[in-house]
Amino acid sequence: MARPREFDRKEVLKKATFTFWNKGYEATSMEELVTVTGLNRGSMYNLFGNKEGLFLATIDNYFDFIHETFGAPLRKAEGLKSIKEYFALVGGKLCKYGRGCFFTNSAIETKSVPEAVNQRVHVYFRTQHDLFAKCLEVAKKKGEIPADRDIQKLSSYLVCLTQGLTVMSKLNKQTKTIQDVIDVALEQL
Amino acid sequence: MARPREFDRKEVLKKATFTFWNKGYEATSMEELVTVTGLNRGSMYNLFGNKEGLFLATIDNYFDFIHETFGAPLRKAEGLKSIKEYFALVGGKLCKYGRGCFFTNSAIETKSVPEAVNQRVHVYFRTQHDLFAKCLEVAKKKGEIPADRDIQKLSSYLVCLTQGLTVMSKLNKQTKTIQDVIDVALEQL
DNA sequence: ATAATATTAGAACACTTATTCTATAACTAC
DNA sequence: GTAGTTATAGAATAAGTGTTCTAATATTAT
Numbered sequence: 001m002a003r004p005r006e007f008d009r010k011e012v013l014k015k016a017t018f019t020f021w022n023k024g025y026e027a028t029s030m031e032e033l034v035t036v037t038g039l040n041r042g043s044m045y046n047l048f049g050n051k052e053g054l055f056l057a058t059i060d061n062y063f064d065f066i067h068e069t070f071g072a073p074l075r076k077a078e079g080l081k082s083i084k085e086y087f088a089l090v091g092g093k094l095c096k097y098g099r100g101c102f103f104t105n106s107a108i109e110t111k112s113v114p115e116a117v118n119q120r121v122h123v124y125f126r127t128q129h130d131l132f133a134k135c136l137e138v139a140k141k142k143g144e145i146p147a148d149r150d151i152q153k154l155s156s157y158l159v160c161l162t163q164g165l166t167v168m169s170k171l172n173k174q175t176k177t178i179q180d181v182i183d184v185a186l187e188q189l
Numbered sequence: 190m191a192r193p194r195e196f197d198r199k200e201v202l203k204k205a206t207f208t209f210w211n212k213g214y215e216a217t218s219m220e221e222l223v224t225v226t227g228l229n230r231g232s233m234y235n236l237f238g239n240k241e242g243l244f245l246a247t248i249d250n251y252f253d254f255i256h257e258t259f260g261a262p263l264r265k266a267e268g269l270k271s272i273k274e275y276f277a278l279v280g281g282k283l284c285k286y287g288r289g290c291f292f293t294n295s296a297i298e299t300k301s302v303p304e305a306v307n308q309r310v311h312v313y314f315r316t317q318h319d320l321f322a323k324c325l326e327v328a329k330k331k332g333e334i335p336a337d338r339d340i341q342k343l344s345s346y347l348v349c350l351t352q353g354l355t356v357m358s359k360l361n362k363q364t365k366t367i368q369d370v371i372d373v374a375l376e377q378l
Numbered sequence: 379a380t381a382a383t384a385t386t387a388g389a390a391c392a393c394t395t396a397t398t399c400t401a402t403a404a405c406t407a408c
Numbered sequence: 409g410t411a412g413t414t415a416t417a418g419a420a421t422a423a424g425t426g427t428t429c430t431a432a433t434a435t436t437a438t
Contacts, residue, residue, distance in 0.1 A: 007415095024213075024215065024297075024298055026213065026215035026216045027215045027298075029394075029395065029396080030395075030396055030397080031394085031395080031396090040415070040416050040417065040418090041397085041398095041416090041417085041418080042398090042399090042415075042416070042417085042418095043414095043415065043416075045396095045397070045398080046414090046415085050396075050397075051396065051397090100297060104297070104356055105297050105298075107356065107359060107360055108213075108289060108293070108294050108297045108298070108356065108359060109213055109216075109294075109297070109298060118360070121360060122360060122361075125357075125360060125361070150369075150373075152369075153369040153370070153372065153373050154373060156357075156366050156369050156370050156373075157369070157370050157373040157374060159353075159357065160350065160353035160354060160356075160357050160370045160374070161349065161350075161353055162353070163352065163353040163356035163357060164348075164349035164350055164351070164352040164353030164354075164356070165349060165353075166356070167293055167296065167297065167349075167352035167353070167355070167356065168345075168348065168349050168352060170296060170297060171296055171307070171310060171311060171314060172311075172314070177345050180339075180341075180342040180345050180346070181342070181345050181346050181349045183342065184339075184342050184343060184345075184346040184377065185346060185349070185374075185377070187377065188373065188374070188376065188377040196385095218424075218425065218426085219425075219426055219427080220424080220425080220426090229385070229386050229387065229388090230386090230387085230388080230427085230428095231385075231386070231387085231388095231428090231429090232384095232385065232386075234426095234427070234428080235384090235385085239426075239427075240426065240427090
């Protein structure tokens with residue numbers, strides 16, 4: 001039948017994701033993406049349609065990545081322990097690389113980026129919010145937090161915290177500062 | 190001598206600032222800036238050198254704007270009252286427009302933006318940090334916060350909070366959510 | 379009015395952009 | 409092998425980019 005592909009879609013997507021993540025949507029050219037992925041220009045357009053399509057694919061790819069990596073502690077839903085584990089993980093990774101969060105970066109650049117991206121980022125924030133809420137429910141049952149605490153508000157607060165850390169980590173790469181903020185913020189629970 | 194200018198530098202800068210603020214550095218073209226400012230292309234390059242120079246000028250212009258508008262309550266340094274006033278102001282403005290913070294946006298896009306921008310944003314965050322610290326010192330003296338609280342950590346925490354709010358406000362424009370987060374976050378002090 | 383100076387309008391330039399096209403090469407089922 | 413299919417390499421395209429240049433225009437001191 002046909003000639004087989006010489007590339008791995010997953011691998012191509014991974015490389016494209018890092019490039020977009022580092023430089024943003026506008027500042028990344030198809031030229032660069034072709035070079036960095038090693039993929040042929042024609043195959044690129046065959047697979048993803050156009051730059052926007054490729055970008056959306058990297059966003060989805062990143063969603064899966066986040067879900068696996070950072071969602072894990074929260075999905076265990078073991079109360080405050082899970083939340084602390086989550087922020088330890090996030091804080092560590094943020095400081096280590098200094099790219100921030102691909103979602104946050106894209107959300108910020110979003111005016112120049114398709115509406116579809118906005119929607120996906122929105123779904124992500126809601127997912128994160130709900131995961132926090134579940135952990136807090138458990139924490140309440142365990143008596144780790146007072147029974148009269150408003151879980152919705154606290155979840156929004158934790159989403160906000162994550163975003164703040166994301167931004168700070170891109171500028172101030174001192175691990176200590178990030179850790180300090182996490183410490184202070186979690187005292188609040 | 191010479192023919193007088195038909196434009197007001199301040200006014201030009203203001204319009205350029207809003208354009209960059211809305212769309213980001215990369216997504217804004219000189220073509221658009223020329224149209225939006227109504228300024229002649231040649232005069233543009235005469236005044237600011239090039240796109241990067243114009244962008245830096247808008248960043249400086251924004252710094253002054255922020256200093257006047259949002260710095261005011263913090264400079265009064267009346268303890269917790271000032272901090273609450275600050276966040277009420279910030280929360281309100283963030284929700285009203287939905288552009289986020291020009292500094293934050295630029296910091297995030299920064300990989301594709303000159304290093305000079307990075308430095309300015311850095312200065313801004315430090316300034317903000319120090320203003321918070323001063324208010325907290327006063328609060329401590331007034332007995333509004335416990336004497337053993339670490340002011341440096343708390344200040345970093347408040348900077349982080351501001352950034353988080355900034356990001357959230359660009360996506361979730363519900364005023365209530367923003368207000369909820371502020372409420373929860375300030376309980377921590 | 380004239381000379382000197384600066385601003386203006388917008389054409390022109392060189393380069394980059396995303397995207398499409400074309401011809402060639404590689405593979406498989408028959 | 410051959411036919412059919414698909415990936416490949418890279419040239420070609422058309423529009424957009426930041427920037428420079430040129431000529432005309434407006435103003436003021438003399």
